[in-house]
Amino acid sequence: MLSSESELSIRNTTVKSVGAMKRFNALEKLFNICIDNSKALIKPLEFCAAIHIECFRVNSQILPIKTHPKYGYDI
Secondary structure (H helix, E strand, C coil): CCCCCCCCCCCCCCHHHHHCCCHHHHHHHHHHHHHHHHHHCHHHHHHHHHCCCCCCCCCHHHCCCCCCCCCCCCC
């Protein structure tokens, strides 16, 4: 079981929210969410390494709306 220090807490958004924004603002919001989510991965990965877990599944919500046909984005 993960300790409270190693739990993964990610940010998310919806297509409805992003679709209501100007593209620049939507991309800025998505960029900030992706950066925060990437930073949030560090502690759980360190925890897994410390107890010799060699595989860690990263949920697609780390990069929200990435593959959406209209609102998706490139990294």
